[in-house]
Amino acid sequence: MALLSKKDASLISDPLADNNPITIQVLGICSALAITAELKASVVMAISVMFVLGVGNVVISLMRNVIPSKIRIIVQLIVVATLVIIVDQVLKAFAYELSKTLSVFVGLIITNCIIMGRFEAFALGNGPWRSFLDGIGNSLGYGIILVIVGFFRELLGSGTLFGYPVLGDPIEKTGLYALGYENNGFMIIPPAALIVVGIIIWVQRSRNRALIEEA
Amino acid sequence: MLEHLELFFKSIFIDNMVFAVFLGMCSYLAVSKKVSTAVGLGAAVIFVLGVTVPLNWLLDQYLLRDGALAWLGPEYADYNLGFLSFILFIATIATMVQLVEIVVEKFSPSLYNSLGIFLPLIAVNCAILGGSLFMQTRDIPNIGLAFNYGISSGIGWFLAILAIAAIREKIRYSNVPAPLRGLGITFIITGLMGIGFQSFGGMLTGDNEPPEESAPTTAEVKQKEEKDIKKEIAEDDKAVSYNEVLNK
Numbered sequence: 001m002a003l004l005s006k007k008d009a010s011l012i013s014d015p016l017a018d019n020n021p022i023t024i025q026v027l028g029i030c031s032a033l034a035i036t037a038e039l040k041a042s043v044v045m046a047i048s049v050m051f052v053l054g055v056g057n058v059v060i061s062l063m064r065n066v067i068p069s070k071i072r073i074i075v076q077l078i079v080v081a082t083l084v085i086i087v088d089q090v091l092k093a094f095a096y097e098l099s100k101t102l103s104v105f106v107g108l109i110i111t112n113c114i115i116m117g118r119f120e121a122f123a124l125g126n127g128p129w130r131s132f133l134d135g136i137g138n139s140l141g142y143g144i145i146l147v148i149v150g151f152f153r154e155l156l157g158s159g160t161l162f163g164y165p166v167l168g169d170p171i172e173k174t175g176l177y178a179l180g181y182e183n184n185g186f187m188i189i190p191p192a193a194l195i196v197v198g199i200i201i202w203v204q205r206s207r208n209r210a211l212i213e214e215a
Numbered sequence: 216m217l218e219h220l221e222l223f224f225k226s227i228f229i230d231n232m233v234f235a236v237f238l239g240m241c242s243y244l245a246v247s248k249k250v251s252t253a254v255g256l257g258a259a260v261i262f263v264l265g266v267t268v269p270l271n272w273l274l275d276q277y278l279l280r281d282g283a284l285a286w287l288g289p290e291y292a293d294y295n296l297g298f299l300s301f302i303l304f305i306a307t308i309a310t311m312v313q314l315v316e317i318v319v320e321k322f323s324p325s326l327y328n329s330l331g332i333f334l335p336l337i338a339v340n341c342a343i344l345g346g347s348l349f350m351q352t353r354d355i356p357n358i359g360l361a362f363n364y365g366i367s368s369g370i371g372w373f374l375a376i377l378a379i380a381a382i383r384e385k386i387r388y389s390n391v392p393a394p395l396r397g398l399g400i401t402f403i404i405t406g407l408m409g410i411g412f413q414s415f416g417g418m419l420t421g422d423n424e425p426p427e428e429s430a431p432t433t434a435e436v437k438q439k440e441e442k443d444i445k446k447e448i449a450e451d452d453k454a455v456s457y458n459e460v461l462n463k
Contacts, residue, residue: 026398029240030341073338074309081302089298104348107301111341113241190235191409198395198402205394212393 011133015141017208021114022145023201024211028114032146033193035105040162042150044091044098046143048106050136052083053115057135060123067124076119077110084109114142149196157187219363226367229416232342233375234409236349239342243376244401253380254373256337261369263337264346266315267308268365269358271347274303304347312338342372379405 021027028049035041059079060067067075088106091099099106109115118138123131154160159167159177168175170183186192205211232238239260246256277283279300284291316334320327337343346368355361382404391400 023398026244027241029244030238030345033237033240074306077305077309077338078302081305085298085301088301104345104352107348108238108341108345110301110305111339111344113339113341116339189410189413190237191406191413193237194402194406194409198399198406201399201402202392202395205399209394212396 008130008133011130012137012140015134015137016144017141017204018211020141020145020204021117021138022142022197023204025114025117027117028112028142029197030108030112032142033149033197034190035102036146036149036193036196037153037157037188037190038101038163039147039150039154041098041101042146043143044095045102045105046139046146048087048091049109049112049114049142050139051087052080052109053118053135053139054132055135056080056083056115057118057123057131058128060119061126061128061131064124072124073116076116080110080115114138145197145200148200149193152196153187153192156184157192159183219360222360222363223367226364227371227374228412230349230368231371231375231412232345232368233372233405234412236345238345239340239372242337242340243372243379243405244398247376247380247383247401250377250380250384253376257369257373257376259334259337260340260342260372261366263308263312263315263334263343264365264369264372265362266365267311267343268346268350269362270307270311271304272350272355272358272361274307275300275351279303300348300351305344308343308347309338342368375408378408 015021019025022029022032032045035045056079060076063075084107087109088099091102091106118135122134126134151161155166159165159170165175167181168177170177187196230236233240233243242256247253275283277286279296281295281297282292283296284294312334316327319334346365349368350361350364355364379401383401386400386404395403
């Protein structure tokens with residue numbers, strides 16, 4: 001990539017796998033799991049977080065030299081809350097049904113630990129452009145996990161993707177259902193998300209054994 | 216009185232902060248390595264939820280919701296400041312946490328020593344903001360119930376972190392597959408416990424709010440069967456953890 005130096009490019013690529021915010025840094029799980037029963041909600045959530053984290057990182061990075069360190073948490077919270085209000089109002093205006101599905105979880109982006117974590121760990125010590133890349137990279141890493149979890153939960157749980165039936169019709173018994181396939185209702189209930197993420201962690205750490213934790 | 220009891224048990228078991236809506240997962244995973252620290256954080260969460268939910272209820276009732284400003288005079292009656300709720304709620308929480316920290320430090324140094332280090336963490340715990348936001352979306356009718364809701368969802372969170380911390384202390388001696396060690400197995404155990412807690416859904420008595428599932432379809436019946444099987448596994452887990460808590 002000519003656009004980005006190698007160091008800058010790693011800001012985007014690292015969080016996608018080996019420094020993933022959810023599976024490695026253990027940040028932002030709070031709002032990630034509850035909305036992944038459908039792929040559509042996962043994608044919207046990922047985009048919202050990308051907006052908030054990208055813009056927020058730039059804002060905090062620009063202000064990093066004027067924020068007194070004692071009150072920085074409150075300053076950060078106000079910046080995030082403002083951005084989240086924008087996201088919430090846009091969703092309510094253009095995707096009302098979806099904003100009903102996401103309900104309080106849009107608001108909970110404010111306390112999403114990824115955001116505070118990246119502000120503290122990166123934006124307070126780096127320039128705006130690098131902070132922006134870091135924000136995009138981390139929210140992409142977050143988004144990938146959300147989309148993977150959403151994909152499996154929706155496919156196995158309701159047999160649809162983005163609301164379109166891809167495995168045939170369960171009532172008319174077409175497609176796979178003609179062969180006796182059944183939807184696994186277990187995937188729809190909230191705890192299934194935890195187990196899917198657990199399995200993702202398992203697969204990832206089996207492939208890259210350097211990530212294994214000491215017991 | 217009955218509605219208080221119902222809300223109390225409902226928020227502890229059925230709408231458990233951790234197992235039903237995944238709130239406060241970050242600190243739940245990060246601070247659950249030892250039972251003693253888990254107890255400290257859990258107590259701080261109960262305390263802060265008990266303070267902030269009624270406060271935010273007052274804000275919501277007299278400042279934010281549609282027509283809430285009517286007490287200022289008829290010309291203010293059609294203002295709806297609902298869009299400001301995120302920023303006001305989080306400001307209230309951050310301020311209260313600092314205030315609570317100062318007050319506790321002044322008047323009860325021993326309590327401060329046990330809660331102290333956890334209080335700053337709590338301002339960014341999703342369970343706290345989530346408590347206020349759920350209070351708003353569920354239209355909790357009066358301040359007594361709001362207080363009850365705050366305390367009882369705090370207790371639900373406390374129980375969850377206590378149980379997982381006890382399990383994690385014991386699991387250190389088990390032979391977990393290497394890639395699952397630490398984070399992975401914690402996720403899976405939490406999932407199993409969550410399935411166990413789902414079974415409390417049947418506890419809901421004659422209520423004014425219909426249960427979330429509509430008429431059961433075949434898929435749901437099947438889901439129920441599977442739930443029952445998994446429940447047994449999860450309950451074994453829980454039984455173990457409760458025994459450990461008793462042993463302490």
